[in-house]
Amino acid sequence: MAVAQLTLDPAFRIAPVDPRLFGSFVEHMGRCVYTGIFEPGHPSADDDGLRQDVLDLVRELGVTTVRYPGGNFVSNYRWEDGVGPRGDRPRRLDLAWRSLESNAFGLNEFMRWASLAGVEPMMAVNLGTRGIEAAAELVEYCNLADGTAAADLRRKHGVAQPHDVRMWCLGNEMDGPWQIGSLTAEEYGRLATRAGHAMRRVDPTIELVACGSSNSDMPTFAAWEATVLEHAYDQVDYISLHTYYDPEKHDEASFRASAVDLDGFIENVISTADHVRAKLRRSKRIKLSLDEWNVWYQSRFTEPEDRDIEEIPALIEDDYNGTDAVVVGNLLISMLRHADRLTVGCQAQLVNVIAPIRTRAGGEAWRQTIFHPFAHTARLARGTVLRPALTSPSMSTGRFGDVPAVDAVATHDEQTGRLSVFVVNRGTEPVPLTVDLRAFPRHRLTQHLALTSDRPEPVEQAPAEEILLPPVSWHVLCLTPEESR
Incomplete structure (x- = not known):
């Protein structure tokens, strides 16, 4: 039987673990918000309609940062629709998902939810149908104390203290032809630069995320990043990455090795950003924000134009199995391995929509299989990421050729x-x-947690000198010094 060997050394440092790596994503899509995190009248809901059973699971999951309100949704969203008295809020047609948006849940409800969940908000602005003025006014509404029209409007809405939002996404997937108001790289680069400039005039301390390619299969991938950053390099702090892995798109072995693709995607974006840095002769290094990632059975997805208009449609509520959980665990390993440049991650989405948490309207909330590797990594990845020296038997894949069967990272x-x-x-x-x-x-x-493709509930194994890794399995090994045990 082929064996794997892993060597750890404190000198093999990558970078400190950034808590923002363990973020998630709440979009006004399907049942993520309505009957997900927000359901007035639910037995567990508080006076504001926030489901406490979901909040308990979010805290257990260990989420640190949540991106809001989209996603594709944001490119047709008027943030003003979701503030003020609920009775005055308009019902709108959301063009992204062709659903009716009641606006019963909006910015201030999200901020209260984020405070209760103990997460940092990451806001996105609409650069699809709107632009510079609306983006700057949203920063003013969120971050200024008083004395301006937007800040005083927030106070009129019953929120005396600023929300103090640090991270801001300059639109969403603006290269995608499916995006409302999609742009060329030149158009988006100029708009993101101007919007970012105005937003920083309101609050110079904010951090800005420019849209990278919607995925690495886009025909303009890398050229898009290069063009956007040539315009916006001095204005932004991050470039975004989005990627999903479909169990049914390639052969099953290639799906299990999805982290090989993520490794290459991250490294190619780093190379592109550093090329622009050299070309512009800048000292600043752009960081990466993987603010949409997950396993998604995307080949089963029904396009919005093929569905009737509904309010709160059930969209992409994938049921996950044990192999999906192992792949999610491996994607988290890849993210930690690149912690020197990848410092923000948002698993998409948090509840019901390709999510670790599912709910029934009026009923229970529960954990999906992919909940467990995320929760354990978020809880146990602390301190500094170490790069192990690893030898492993290989496995054959249709997409990547032969790759190591065993993959690992340590903190x-x-x-x-x-x-x-x-x-x-x-x-x-x-x-x-x-x-x-x-x-x-x-x-x-001192502790060994494991799950397998056929036993996706995590089990604590008895610590042993010889560790056997079953087929298609994910593990956390906790080692402690003798004096601290």
Whole structure:
């Protein structure tokens, strides 16, 4: 039986773990908001209609940052529709998903929900049907204390203190022909620069995220990023990445190795951003925001124009299995492996829509399989990311050729001494794993969490000298120094 060996050393540092890597995404799409996080009259709902059973699961999941209100939805959204007395708010046709938007849940409700959930808000502005003026006024409404029209309007709406939103997305997927108001790279680069300039005049301390390609299969991928950044490099802090992995698009082995694709996607965007940095002779390095990612059975998706107009339609409520959970765990490993440049991540979406949490209207809320690797990584990835030296047997894939069957990353919490090792076996054969701890001679395995494709509920294994990785499985190995046990 082929074996894998993993060697850990504190000198193999990548970067500190940024808590923003463990973000999520709430869009006005399907049942993410309505009957998801917000359902007046639900047995668990508070006086504002926020479902407490969902809030409890969000806290357990360990989400740190939530992007809002879209997504495709934002490119036709008037933020003013969702503030003020509910009885005065207009019902609108959302062009992105061809659904009726009641606007019963809007900006201030989201901010209260975010406060209760303990998450940092990440706001997106409409650069599809609107632009500079509306974006700057939204920053003013959110971040200024008083004394201006928009800030005083917020106070009139019963919110005395500013929301103090730090991160702002300059539109969403503006290269996509499906996007309302899509643009060329030249058009978007100029608009993002001007909008960002105006937004920073309102609040110079905000962080701005420029739209990268909607995915790496777009025909303009990399050229889009290069053109946008040549315009907006001095104005923005991040470039976005969006990617989804469909279990039915390629052969099953290639799906299990989806993190190979994510590794290449991240590295290509880094290379493109650094090329522009060199061309413009700048010292600043652009960071990456993977603000949409997940497993999505996209081949089953029905396009908006093929559906009747509904209010609160059930859209892409995928049911996840154990293999999907292992792939999500591996994608998180890839994200940590690039923590020196990738510092924001938002799994899309949080509730009901390709989500780790599902609900029934008027009923229960529950965890999907993909909930578990996210929750454990968000809880246990602390301190500094370490790059293990790893040898592994290979597996064959139709898309990537031969790739390592075992993939891993580790974190070292210097304060507690804890090592957390995140490991996947994406192959179909069991693999024994040995961990070389010569650089950490006092450490011992104290906890082993595992899930497999046929047993997706996480199980705590008894710590053992020899670790066997079952086929298609995800693991967390917690090692602690003897003096702290």
